[in-house]
Amino acid sequence: MQIKADLKIQRGDFQLSAKFSVPAKGITAIFGPSGCGKTTLLRILAGLEDNASGTLSIGDNHWQTEQSSLPTWQRPIGYVFQEASLFPHLSVIENLKYPLKRINNRQRQKSNKPQLELSKIIQLTGIEHLIDRLPASLSGGERQRVAIARALLTQPELLLMDEPLSALDLKSKSELLPFLEQLHQQLDIPVFYVSHSPEEVARLADQLILMESGKVTAVGPLAEMLARNDTLIAQREDAFSVLQCKVISHQPAHHLTELEFGQQRLRIPMIDAAAGSNVRLRVQARDISINLDCPQLSSILNILPATITDISNGQLEQSLPGQRLVQLQVGDALINAKISDYSCSRLALTPGMQVFAQIKAMALCG
Ligand SMILES: Nc1ncnc2c1ncn2[C@@H]1O[C@H](COP(=O)(O)OP(=O)(O)OP(=O)(O)O)[C@@H](O)[C@H]1O
Numbered sequence: 001m002q003i004k005a006d007l008k009i010q011r012g013d014f015q016l017s018a019k020f021s022v023p024a025k026g027i028t029a030i031f032g033p034s035g036c037g038k039t040t041l042l043r044i045l046a047g048l049e050d051n052a053s054g055t056l057s058i059g060d061n062h063w064q065t066e067q068s069s070l071p072t073w074q075r076p077i078g079y080v081f082q083e084a085s086l087f088p089h090l091s092v093i094e095n096l097k098y099p100l101k102r103i104n105n106r107q108r109q110k111s112n113k114p115q116l117e118l119s120k121i122i123q124l125t126g127i128e129h130l131i132d133r134l135p136a137s138l139s140g141g142e143r144q145r146v147a148i149a150r151a152l153l154t155q156p157e158l159l160l161m162d163e164p165l166s167a168l169d170l171k172s173k174s175e176l177l178p179f180l181e182q183l184h185q186q187l188d189i190p191v192f193y194v195s196h197s198p199e200e201v202a203r204l205a206d207q208l209i210l211m212e213s214g215k216v217t218a219v220g221p222l223a224e225m226l227a228r229n230d231t232l233i234a235q236r237e238d239a240f241s242v243l244q245c246k247v248i249s250h251q252p253a254h255h256l257t258e259l260e261f262g263q264q265r266l267r268i269p270m271i272d273a274a275a276g277s278n279v280r281l282r283v284q285a286r287d288i289s290i291n292l293d294c295p296q297l298s299s300i301l302n303i304l305p306a307t308i309t310d311i312s313n314g315q316l317e318q319s320l321p322g323q324r325l326v327q328l329q330v331g332d333a334l335i336n337a338k339i340s341d342y343s344c345s346r347l348a349l350t351p352g353m354q355v356f357a358q359i360k361a362m363a364l365c366g
Pocket residue numbers: 011012014032033034035036037038039040041
């Protein structure tokens with residue numbers, strides 16, 4: 001099942017034109033510079049922008065056609081904002097129960113999916129111990145959990161999240177991010193997730209919609225999108241790729257964890273994940289260097305055979321001058337290395353060459 005959109009809006013000088021088709025499952029991250037139209041797109045999906053035109057369908061359900069548009073209250077959506085707007089005089093449980101009275105019964109009955117009950121949602125969001133508290137006594141992260149629980153109670157067929165972590169301090173962020181990962185694994189509801197943060201995208205996204213100046217510039221599965229070298233996200237100084245790995249074993253004596261990546265083995269600083277579990281690694285393009293021969297004596301633990309598949313031309317837009325992105329095929333994956341233009345010429349790198357990629361540091365994404 002696909003979510004298909006071809007939507008437009010004109011607001012003063014700003015014009016948004018978003019055409020995409022993404023699977024109606026998993027998390028679709030919407031990423032782009034400030035002011036490019038991410039929130040506007042989310043509001044159009046929610047039916048909150050009266051002047052939007054075009055079409056929107058979720059599978060066979062047409063939420064918007066050229067002739068008509070479902071009003072927000074008829075769209076089975078949950079919306080989570082940057083800051084949870086809870087009623088300050090009501091306890092958590094009262095905040096959760098309040099909108100239940102207003103949920104449209106027809107909307108509930110139309111859904112073929114099993115209904116998520118209040119007790120199940122409270123358990124899923126881990127707020128059992130908070131239900132009698134008032135919002136003022138909760139941390140920012142706890143308030144966002146309650147806001148997510150409240151959004152889930154409307155039995156949404158689409159969850160819209162607008163930078164749900166951006167107003168939180170680092171500690172709350174680091175607690176809520178793994179929680180969102182777990183929620184994603186346990187829930188069968190497609191999510192559109194607006195974010196500025198590469199870390200959130202790397203950890204949570206299954207698909208990526210990239211936006212620039214009111215336009216969707218690229219759409220696709222996360223790994224495929226990150227492997228491109230012509231997008232703004234690839235051209236950033238902190239460009240990265242994501243590798244899907246499996247935990248093989250831990251070596252506590254060396255504080256290392258060994259991972260399987262296709263036919264290859266990788267070692268990273270020890271992580272807290274059970275052997276056999278799947279993990280995502282975020283690999284920064286600037287943490288990969290390229291060798292023509294396999295270095296025999298190197299302090300860098302991960303040296304993988306690779307084939308150059310592409311080399312960027314010209315200045316990378318949001319990076320230091322004199323750098324190039326070298327796209328490498330490593331096993332089944334495509335990753336980008338960022339190296340200097342000078343090294344590229346000195347080693348006479350060209351597409352098709354067999355090389356060795358040294359991957360210095362890796363960050364665990366979850
Ligand atoms: N109520 C409004 N009236 C007129 N223009 C608006 C309004 N809200 C937003 N805009 C303009 O629409 C454009 C897109 O804004 P939007 O908030 O969708 O961008 P964004 O990508 O979500 O930005 P950010 O990442 O900073 O939140 C911007 O140029 C903004 O100034």
